[in-house]
Amino acid sequence: MSLFGKVEADVEIKASAEKFHExxxxxxxxxxxxxxxxxxxCALHEGDWxxxxxxxxxxxxxxGQAKVAKEKIEAIDETNKSITFKVIEGDLLKEYKSFKIVVQATPKGxxxxxxxSMEYEKLKEDVPEPKTLLQFAVDMSKDIDGHLTA
Known part of the structure; x- marks a missing residue:
């Protein structure tokens, strides 16, 4: 069994790709x-927003548990409305050697x-895929959409 993996999900929202990305x-x-x-x-530790x-x-x-994560913004693509985050500290690194999150908003209708997209390397084979974290991201996207379109 591979320790490397990737989980992905799409969510349709009513807000524009520009507003969501921003x-x-x-x-x-x-x-x-x-x-x-x-x-x-959410606090800024280095650099600028x-x-x-x-x-x-x-x-x-x-x-159901309080957690923390420190992420470095590796890339921002304004043209394709994507952001790449690399987890550098926090609870996720108790189970994963590496964890990268890419989120992209594309205009649709x-x-x-x-x-x-979440790419990761598990520390051990019995660590589960981060499917509940992916669902967390999908749910958060829906909340943001509700805010942007209210």
């Missing part, structure tokens, strides 16, 4: 106001399609 890439600290049941806080190389610290609730 809040996730440029104003992630607003997400705790949008879905406080999932994201308790919305810039590559910045380090963001997240306080969140996943599977009146709204957009948000594609989440």
């Amino acid at each position: 809040i996730l890439g440029g104003r992630p600290h607003h997400i705790s106001n949008v879905c406080p049941d999932k994201i308790q806080g 919305g810039t590559e190389g910045s380090v963001i610290y997240w306080d969140y609730v996943h599977d 009146e709204g957009s399609l948000v594609h989440w």
Whole structure:
């Protein structure tokens, strides 16, 4: 069994790709106001909001437990409305040697399609695929959409 894996999901939203990308890439600290049941806080540790190389610290609730993650923004593609986050510290690294999240918003009809991709390397074979975390991201996308289209 491989320790490397990737899980992906798509979610259709009513908000534009530009608005979704802008809040996730440029104003992630607003997400705790949008879905406080999932994201308790988001703080900038290095760099500037919305810039590559910045380090963001997240306080969140996943599977009913309070968790933390420190992520570095590896890439922001304004043309394709995508952002790549690399987890560099936090609870995920207790089970995964590496964890990368890519989120891309693509215009679709009146709204957009948000594609989440999580690439990882498990520390051990019995570590589960991060399917509940992927669902967390999908649910968070729906919350953000509700906020942007309200």
